[in-house]
Amino acid sequence: MRxxxxxxxxxxxxxxxxxxLMRQAGRxxxxxxxxxxxxxxxxxxxxxxxxxxxxxLPVELFEVDAAVIFADIMLPLESLGVRFRLEDxxxxxxxxxxxxxxxxRSLSSFEPSRxxxxxxxxxxxxxxLNDSVPVIGFSGGPFTLASYLIEGGPSRDFARxxxxxxxxxxxxxxxxxxxxxxxxxxxQGQARAGAKVLQLFDSWVGSLNEAEYREYVLPYSRxxxxxxxxxxxxxxxxxxxxxxxxECMAEAGGDVIGVDWRVNIDEAWRRVGHDRGIQGNLDPxxxxxxxxxxxxxxxxxxxxxxxxxxxxFNLGHGxxxxxxxxxxxxxxxxxxxxxxx
Amino acid sequence: MRxxxxxxxxxxxxxxxxxxLMRQAGRxxxxxxxxxxxxxxxxxxxxxxxxxxxxxLPVELFEVDAAVIFADIMLPLESLGVRFRLEDxxxxxxxxxxxxxxxxRSLSSFEPSRxxxxxxxxxxxxxxLNDSVPVIGFSGGPFTLASYLIEGGPSRDFARxxxxxxxxxxxxxxxxxxxxxxxxxxxQGQARAGAKVLQLFDSWVGSLNEAEYREYVLPYSRxxxxxxxxxxxxxxxxxxxxxxxxECMAEAGGDVIGVDWRVNIDEAWRRVGHDRGIQGNLDPxxxxxxxxxxxxxxxxxxxxxxxxxxxxFNLGHGxxxxxxxxxxxxxxxxxxxxxxx
Numbered sequence: 001m002r003x004x005x006x007x008x009x010x011x012x013x014x015x016x017x018x019x020x021l022m023r024q025a026g027r028x029x030x031x032x033x034x035x036x037x038x039x040x041x042x043x044x045x046x047x048x049x050x051x052x053x054x055x056x057l058p059v060e061l062f063e064v065d066a067a068v069i070f071a072d073i074m075l076p077l078e079s080l081g082v083r084f085r086l087e088d089x090x091x092x093x094x095x096x097x098x099x100x101x102x103x104x105r106s107l108s109s110f111e112p113s114r115x116x117x118x119x120x121x122x123x124x125x126x127x128x129l130n131d132s133v134p135v136i137g138f139s140g141g142p143f144t145l146a147s148y149l150i151e152g153g154p155s156r157d158f159a160r161x162x163x164x165x166x167x168x169x170x171x172x173x174x175x176x177x178x179x180x181x182x183x184x185x186x187x188q189g190q191a192r193a194g195a196k197v198l199q200l201f202d203s204w205v206g207s208l209n210e211a212e213y214r215e216y217v218l219p220y221s222r223x224x225x226x227x228x229x230x231x232x233x234x235x236x237x238x239x240x241x242x243x244x245x246x247e248c249m250a251e252a253g254g255d256v257i258g259v260d261w262r263v264n265i266d267e268a269w270r271r272v273g274h275d276r277g278i279q280g281n282l283d284p285x286x287x288x289x290x291x292x293x294x295x296x297x298x299x300x301x302x303x304x305x306x307x308x309x310x311x312x313f314n315l316g317h318g319x320x321x322x323x324x325x326x327x328x329x330x331x332x333x334x335x336x337x338x339x340x341x
Numbered sequence: 342m343r344x345x346x347x348x349x350x351x352x353x354x355x356x357x358x359x360x361x362l363m364r365q366a367g368r369x370x371x372x373x374x375x376x377x378x379x380x381x382x383x384x385x386x387x388x389x390x391x392x393x394x395x396x397x398l399p400v401e402l403f404e405v406d407a408a409v410i411f412a413d414i415m416l417p418l419e420s421l422g423v424r425f426r427l428e429d430x431x432x433x434x435x436x437x438x439x440x441x442x443x444x445x446r447s448l449s450s451f452e453p454s455r456x457x458x459x460x461x462x463x464x465x466x467x468x469x470l471n472d473s474v475p476v477i478g479f480s481g482g483p484f485t486l487a488s489y490l491i492e493g494g495p496s497r498d499f500a501r502x503x504x505x506x507x508x509x510x511x512x513x514x515x516x517x518x519x520x521x522x523x524x525x526x527x528x529q530g531q532a533r534a535g536a537k538v539l540q541l542f543d544s545w546v547g548s549l550n551e552a553e554y555r556e557y558v559l560p561y562s563r564x565x566x567x568x569x570x571x572x573x574x575x576x577x578x579x580x581x582x583x584x585x586x587x588e589c590m591a592e593a594g595g596d597v598i599g600v601d602w603r604v605n606i607d608e609a610w611r612r613v614g615h616d617r618g619i620q621g622n623l624d625p626x627x628x629x630x631x632x633x634x635x636x637x638x639x640x641x642x643x644x645x646x647x648x649x650x651x652x653x654f655n656l657g658h659g660x661x662x663x664x665x666x667x668x669x670x671x672x673x674x675x676x677x678x679x680x681x682x
Binding site for chain 2: 158163206207262283286289293322
């Protein structure tokens with residue numbers, strides 16, 4: 001197995017810089033769009049052979065250092081009885097927004113066996129790739145999941161979520177407890193199925209400030225990470241827009257902290273401490289540019305992270321849908337060549 | 342005139358903490374919604390009597406320390422020949438997205454006299470309020486305006502904008518030059534019409550990192566601020582989500598730097614330097630909560646900004662549409678009582 005990603009998570013020296021990209025198996029790939037012509041996202045997620053095929057694509061095409069399992073962060077919520085649909089260009093739309101304690105209490109208890117298709121997809125991806133690279137499993141973070149449930153979908157201002165958070169104690173705490181238990185069990189299940197690295201995607205947590213994160217989120221994220229880490233599988237803790245809360249996120253846990261492009265990654269790494277790894281942080285929009293621009297920005301990330309073990313090259317958020325695939329190929333090659341230590 | 346806002350901009354001591362709120366004259370007010378039943382936003386903007394009436398509402402209702410002129414940041418673009426409409430719940434939608442140098446060069450030159458209705462609205466607001474508080478004039482920042490023109494409307498990832506920014510030199514530089522000239526002339530016109538404080542709203546500049554801001558935005562924002570400041574009117578330089586670029590924004594200029602709720606305002610102030618004022622930064626979502634929560638969060642902002650002259654109390658972004666007006670009243674009273682030095 002090409003294990004430089006796992007080594008970097010453990011802050012061991014690697015032959016070159018490991019790289020994978022969030023949403024590396026997505027709409028920007030013609031091979032993916034072809035599969036999507038015949039199957040919707042949920043069908044792909046629920047069919048291990050299809051999910052594995054999609055998850056493997058970027059490894060085969062670009063030699064990235066990991067496959068990330070093709071799944072949607074809403075999937076495990078289905079087993080709690082949440083009904084939602086994925087709308088193209090919008091995201092998840094939840095049928096019944098959560099606003100009351102009764103609704104929280106009427107959620108079913110999480111049953112990992114109902115996510116067996118994800119675990120099977122992990123096994124199938126490993127088989128398909130002959131264990132040539134690690135498979136990354138992931139879960140949404142409790143705040144991010146709560147925000148979808150309370151807003152009913154994506155949000156700009158998270159007004160409802162914060163309304164519940166600030167205002168009605170037990171709705172928030174019981175919901176966050178339920179989601180934390182779910183996320184940790186889901187991550188554990190993925191580790192048991194053979195995921196060699198885990199990522200907690202708390203994508204929208206950057207809408208909070210330090211005090212808010214500390215009071216309303218940190219205890220739950222910490223519980224998730226602690227339980228998931230009992231598996232011995234290293235965990236990457238990622239959020240977008242987290243310049244103001246990096247220290248708190250690190251306090252919640254994670255072997256590696258994932259940061260977006262807004263922060264200077266060297267400063268971010270200093271702030272979270274070199275006793276952890278750091279992941280990131282090329283601006284995804286850079287991949288819409290020409291080779292020279294891509295190289296210049298990638299070189300900057302490599303330079304800022306040189307000298308310490310534990311950097312995982314990634315974008316600051318997911319690959320944009322209109323990214324030319326050849327630019328991804330170019331980036332991966334460049335990072336592997338220039339990142340050789 | 343109750344001039345504590347102007348004094349704070351100049352870092353002079355004030356009797357109590359000045360407060361105004363971005364979007365204080367907006368959809369959350371039943372009085373505003375009533376006017377909106379009869380007139381659309383553009384009609385209100387273009388009718389000085391209506392714009393003045395709306396601008397004055399929060400001063401009359403809540404005794405905030407300034408009226409901010411009711412206008413849309415897209416208004417001056419109309420005089421460049423840009424066609425757009427304001428869509429409820431979406432924002433501005435531009436008819437022809439800008440992507441080519443020809444399009445940039447075919448923009449008309451900015452003619453301040455075509456914005457006379459804004460200048461008249463400022464005069465009318467002063468008259469209506471008997472000059473009891475200063476009127477704030479504002480303009481969108483060059484980056485934010487460019488993003489609307491290039492994306493064709495609001496954006497999550499600013500992919501097109503950054504594509505132009507990274508990729509095609511003259512499209513970006515000429516567009517930014519045009520927008521800078523426009524913004525500075527527009528701000529100067531508002532100052533001449535009697536605005537006593539100006540704000541440069543570069544709302545979306547927080548989608549950039551330090552290097553990007555420095556290379557592609559800073560020179561233009563600096564030019565705008567320098568020219569607008571020739572009027573002698575103090576200027577507030579505001580952006581959302583700017584935790585990673587605060588020093589650069591301060592470098593671009595502004596007597597006061599406006600920050601959102603994500604940053605701790607005491608740290609933000611230290612970073613931009615106490616030789617400037619700071620504006621902010623209550624999370625707008627806090628105003629959806631109960632009095633005790635509002636007071637607790639407001640007290641925290643007051644505490645973090647105590648001891649230095651030059652703090653202007655505000656939200657970290659605009660008032661949310663579902664904010665109860667009585668909570669705004671409560672906040673203003675609380676800040677005036679607790680902020681007395």
